[in-house]
Amino acid sequence: MKKLLLFLLVALLFGACQKDELSTGQFRFVKPSHFPEPTYTFDINPVTKEGFELGKRIFGDPMLSRDNSVACNNCHVKAVAFADPQHALSLGVNERQGIRNAPGIANMAFMKEFMWDGGVYHLDFAPPNAIENPLEMDEKMANVVWKLNRNSTYPAQFRAAFPEMGDTITSPFVLLALSQYQTMLVSATSKYDYYKLGKGELSANEMEGLQLFKQKCAVCHSGELFTNQEYRNNGLDTEFADEGRARITESAADLGKFKVPSLRNVELTDPYMHDGRFNTLEEVLDHYAAGVKQSATLATELRQGDFLGIPLTASEKKLIVDFLKTLTDHEFIQDERF
């Protein structure tokens, strides 16, 4: 009897540990065991409960915009893995239309560069792009800092989160708080993750879809982040209204290239592509199967002899979509911390 009790106790403990490995419920950054090392500089800006909660408050505060109308979470909505569920192109103050689709911002702690063109090297420097863009929040960082300092509760919250800060809030601490919040948005508890860690199973169709995905998609959407973090022209256009990566590298060889997006939660993050032109995963796969257009910078992965794109039958497309839906992380979008 004693032995049985002990066994049960150990089993319980082990079960608890296993659960912990995937979802911690804590206010510190934990790298999922199957993920690569994070790129974020946690040694300089470690996540604390106070810093995280401050970042979360700022992320949801429309005072970041010029007329106090737009918050970060207008276009980065938790229910759809922090993407924009409504608009192909971002919508800013005075209903101004931006030039690109707001991507989901899960797993930012693992990314080498940010934005569709990779123009931002460190996560701390991502938010000012939205805050100061006239088509998005149309505000100045200096004015955000001024508003925060005048607020009745923010200054004390900043001092609690950053004891090294003086009496006055300055912009780097605003950015550190936003990064603490964003780096905690780790999506690693999808059906696929449980399968990957040997704690769950995929259906026969999903397994078949995974095999097809590995053969046909994973050359770019590689690894556990489902992106090689490189830039590709995936054959959307022959002329480029948006020069993409070439805007940053200033090289014609990068015209029309955009960052290969992570596919985690892809079922939720429609519409797709840098300009949100496709509404469904089926449309995306139809593009790769039969819509890829030739141009000088087209990805070599999408040239197979005379064929442009990825050969896919109707049933293969369906199986791949079945697999992609296993990347939907319901625990992530329901996590009460976020």
Add this chain to the structure above:
Amino acid sequence: MKKFLFLSTLLFGVLFFSACKDEEETKDPGTLEVNFDNIAVINNVQQQLSLVTPGSTNYAYTNALGQKFNINLLRYYISAIELDGPNGEHYHDHMEATASGSKGYYLVDESIPASQLILLEDIPAGEYNKITFTVGVDSSGIVNGAAGGSLDPATCHMFWNWNSGYIAVKYEGQSDVSNGGVSGAETVTGDNPHGMAYHIGGWKDIPGGVFVYNNKRLSFTFDTVVKVESKEAPELHMVFDVIKMFGSHHNIDFTGNHNVHKPADGVEVAHNLEHAFDYDHIHQ
């Protein structure tokens, strides 16, 4: 007598030697004030710059192509300063880029006289005859994330969001030959018919990479040595000549692209920085 002479010589020698040694040991680290003087050299005469209010059609300066221009704004970063001496003395300025503040990154602004004086502290006592510094902010100011002080992106007015990094040199003004249409400037509006903006940036120094790197690491040797120790307060005067910025390696044509906001467009002005900066003199 010989013995006495020998002994006294020995004694004197020991005393003398230890005195010298003592004297060297008592020299404490000192300071050097580095003065960045922004000038225009006209007919071989250095003239102090005078800024004009935006929109002014007073043109005090002429580039090598004979095009008249003026200046509303002139600002640049000096960072990672090092000093070297003929006897192996070496000093490098302390560098730090954290949210609480930054050290070793100096933002020199023509409109703020105090910004043109950089006080280097805790320099090992000795003689120095060479200064080396970076014009701009290299990866050390970027890769660790948001920083404060002179690097605060909200207040420095030297930060590119879209291609995140610091502008090395920012000039704004106008020329009667420019056809205006400037965008993204601090002091010059798009409807200014003669406005100009030269924002020189590009910090990604990646071997084999495609990025344009416009920061410059410059060294200048002095015509004399500067003695540094706690009892001295020497000053080093460097100059920055706007005429050479627009005409030395390359003659910058103000009828061409005078709305410079990306690294590739700033390469020629950046190259000219090698001549625009120069050693001038030392006050011991």
